[in-house]
Amino acid sequence: MAIKHILKLILKHKSISLLITLQIAIAVTIVGNTSFISYRTLQNWLVPSHIAEEQIINVYTRAFDKNLDKGALIERDLQRLKALPGVESASYAGNELVLATVNGRNFAHNTLDTDNQGEYVALFAQTQGGVETLGVHISQGRHFYDTEYIFGAAAQNQRASVVMISNALAKKLFPQQSALGQTVYLHSDRAPYQVIAIYDDMMLGETAVYTNNWYHSAILPEAHYGRNSQINYLVKVAPNTDKTVLETIEDLLFEEDGRIVQQVEFAARAKKRLWDGRSTFAFIMMGISGIAILVTGVGIIALVSFSISVRKKEIGVLRALGASQSRVMQTLLIENSILAIVGIILGLFAALWLNQYFVTNLRIQGLIVPWLAGLVALCVWLLSATAVYIPARKAARIAPAQVTKTS
Amino acid sequence: MLQMNNISKIYRTDLVETHALSGVNLSVEEGEFIAVTGPSGSGKTTFLNITGLLETFEEGQYLLDGEDVSQLTDKHLSKLRNEKIGFIFQGFNLIADLNLYDNIEVPLIFRGINRQERKKRIEESLELVGLGSRASHFPAQLSGGQQQRVAIARALAGKPRFLLADEPTGNLDTMMARQVMELLQEINRQGTTLIMVTHDNELAQRAHRNIQILDGQVSDIAKSQLTDLAV
Numbered sequence: 001m002a003i004k005h006i007l008k009l010i011l012k013h014k015s016i017s018l019l020i021t022l023q024i025a026i027a028v029t030i031v032g033n034t035s036f037i038s039y040r041t042l043q044n045w046l047v048p049s050h051i052a053e054e055q056i057i058n059v060y061t062r063a064f065d066k067n068l069d070k071g072a073l074i075e076r077d078l079q080r081l082k083a084l085p086g087v088e089s090a091s092y093a094g095n096e097l098v099l100a101t102v103n104g105r106n107f108a109h110n111t112l113d114t115d116n117q118g119e120y121v122a123l124f125a126q127t128q129g130g131v132e133t134l135g136v137h138i139s140q141g142r143h144f145y146d147t148e149y150i151f152g153a154a155a156q157n158q159r160a161s162v163v164m165i166s167n168a169l170a171k172k173l174f175p176q177q178s179a180l181g182q183t184v185y186l187h188s189d190r191a192p193y194q195v196i197a198i199y200d201d202m203m204l205g206e207t208a209v210y211t212n213n214w215y216h217s218a219i220l221p222e223a224h225y226g227r228n229s230q231i232n233y234l235v236k237v238a239p240n241t242d243k244t245v246l247e248t249i250e251d252l253l254f255e256e257d258g259r260i261v262q263q264v265e266f267a268a269r270a271k272k273r274l275w276d277g278r279s280t281f282a283f284i285m286m287g288i289s290g291i292a293i294l295v296t297g298v299g300i301i302a303l304v305s306f307s308i309s310v311r312k313k314e315i316g317v318l319r320a321l322g323a324s325q326s327r328v329m330q331t332l333l334i335e336n337s338i339l340a341i342v343g344i345i346l347g348l349f350a351a352l353w354l355n356q357y358f359v360t361n362l363r364i365q366g367l368i369v370p371w372l373a374g375l376v377a378l379c380v381w382l383l384s385a386t387a388v389y390i391p392a393r394k395a396a397r398i399a400p401a402q403v404t405k406t407s
Numbered sequence: 408m409l410q411m412n413n414i415s416k417i418y419r420t421d422l423v424e425t426h427a428l429s430g431v432n433l434s435v436e437e438g439e440f441i442a443v444t445g446p447s448g449s450g451k452t453t454f455l456n457i458t459g460l461l462e463t464f465e466e467g468q469y470l471l472d473g474e475d476v477s478q479l480t481d482k483h484l485s486k487l488r489n490e491k492i493g494f495i496f497q498g499f500n501l502i503a504d505l506n507l508y509d510n511i512e513v514p515l516i517f518r519g520i521n522r523q524e525r526k527k528r529i530e531e532s533l534e535l536v537g538l539g540s541r542a543s544h545f546p547a548q549l550s551g552g553q554q555q556r557v558a559i560a561r562a563l564a565g566k567p568r569f570l571l572a573d574e575p576t577g578n579l580d581t582m583m584a585r586q587v588m589e590l591l592q593e594i595n596r597q598g599t600t601l602i603m604v605t606h607d608n609e610l611a612q613r614a615h616r617n618i619q620i621l622d623g624q625v626s627d628i629a630k631s632q633l634t635d636l637a638v
Binding site: 001002004005008009012013313314317318319320321322323324325326327399400401403404405 | 459561
């Protein structure tokens with residue numbers, strides 16, 4: 001049978017053809033988006049962090065006693081933390097913790113022009129020891145001088161004058177020239193800071209990562225306290241330090257009256273949490289995809305079986321007129337492939353639309369990946385071909401002698 | 408052209424063995440018109456199926472144009488059916504969803520005949536059965552007799568070695584039956600071999616040679632011996 005005959009028969013059996021096409025389109029829509037989202041999630045998972053995830057510890061505490069001398073408390077804490085066995089360095093973190101944004105978003109600007117939205121940046125406002133704790137490797141420029149560190153109550157509003165920025169951020173802000181010696185404007189009031197060092201890329205900021213600015217970060221030698229009740233620390237322990245160190249830190253900080261220890265965790269834990277939300281969405285989509293694939297597969301088997309049972313006589317006639325078993329199978333596979341291709345095209349358009357919806361309304365990451373769309377199309381076609389193979393084999397076995405049976 | 412030696416066909420179920428054909432010997436020469444008669448259940452349909460390569464058999468030898476068909480694969484048998492045999496069935500067996508042109512074209516496509524040649528053959532054969540102007544009609548738009556003529560056109564377009572007709576007028580009224588029969592005779596006169604299975608002795612009278620099947624056994628009989636065996 002030629003393609004034109006198959007097309008004519010498809011058009012004659014409109015409802016079955018339409019159902020098969022529709023099922024395939026729905027499968028492509030769902031499986032397509034799952035693939036895009038899962039692929040992006042996986043891709044994000046695989047971006048190297050370049051940080052010592054199992055050595056850096058985020059410590060979150062809150063001082064609820066308003067009369068507490070926070071400055072003195074912080075100095076005491078740092079001294080005691082540094083004295084713990086296995087601790088290499090510790091620093092007060094006035095702003096972000098590693099892969100855990102505690103104080104909203106931060107932007108870095110290369111101009112005072114307020115129309116310029118700036119770049120997402122993970123802003124690490126640290127006391128002495130912060131650079132060591134983060135494990136920063138400076139590729140250009142110098143370390144902070146001890147005299148450049150500012151530490152005080154937020155109300156005093158003292159600013160540092162220098163900043164270290166990551167290589168990725170340097171290239172983004174100053175694509176044409178070296179960032180060293182340039183001025184970067186930070187905070188909502190756009191305070192100026194001079195870039196004194198550029199360090200190798202590290203994945204440090206949660207919000208920055210969330211916006212795919214994996215390696216955008218900056219380190220300031222200024223740490224203010226008292227803006228709110230938070231008192232957070234970054235601690236770096238020796239490699240292969242046991243998890244019990246988290247408990248030791250918690251116990252140590254707990255001894256001070258007037259504050260609570262909220263959480264002590266390795267950066268690895270923060271990183272995992274960062275991905276969990278996205279992974280969950282990907283897993284839910286995978287579950288739905290599994291169901292869609294099952295329903296489509298079984299649906300095609302059922303619909304094609306039904307359509308074959310209706311056409312049993314017709315297939316017998318074709319067999320008698322010289323269609324071999326393989327030709328009958330081939331014809332049914334071609335017929336199904338035509339429906340599958342129409343379904344796949346419709347499905348891809350629907351997938352595009354659904355993807356748009358996810359990205360704009362649910363802030364899901366998972367833009368269309370063309371080669372992946374092609375792969376999904378191929379897989380769905382294979383699925384439909386496999387599904388049709390079962391009833392088609394049955395159809396091929398219809399005896400040509402069928403035609404001489406008197407009905 | 409067609410030679411059957413000692414063909415047997417047995418249908419087996421768990422409980423019984425039915426000898427549908429036993430030891431059939433038959434030779435058909437080019438240009439013959441043979442009518443095969445026999446009562447219901449005598450093995451007519453089995454004989455038809457085996458002759459038309461629609462069914463296989465257990466024992467014996469069947470030579471078609473000198474080629475032994477007993478050990479052939481499905482693919483090879485399908486090819487032979489397509490190229491050498493023109494089928495005309497009692498129930499016409501046209502594909503309802505395709506128009507007359509397409510119905511005749513399908514088996515020609517199986518054979519790999521090019522479009523131009525197909526067109527020529529389809530038009531010629533439709534012309535021959537007097538339906539030249541109805542190529543775009545669908546089977547349901549035609550009378551029974553016309554549908555059977557389309558089936559004949561389909562069989563002829565393939566230029567087969569022989570036509571195998573199974574009760575070709577069984578579903579037609581007398582008038583149409585006569586027209587179809589005259590058409591078949593005319594085709595035979597022009598040289599096409601015709602094997603017709605029927606239980607209608609009146610039709611059988613028109614054949615050159617008569618064969619009777621009784622309890623799976625085939626034998627030549629004289630026209631004068633044709634009795635009404637129909638049940």
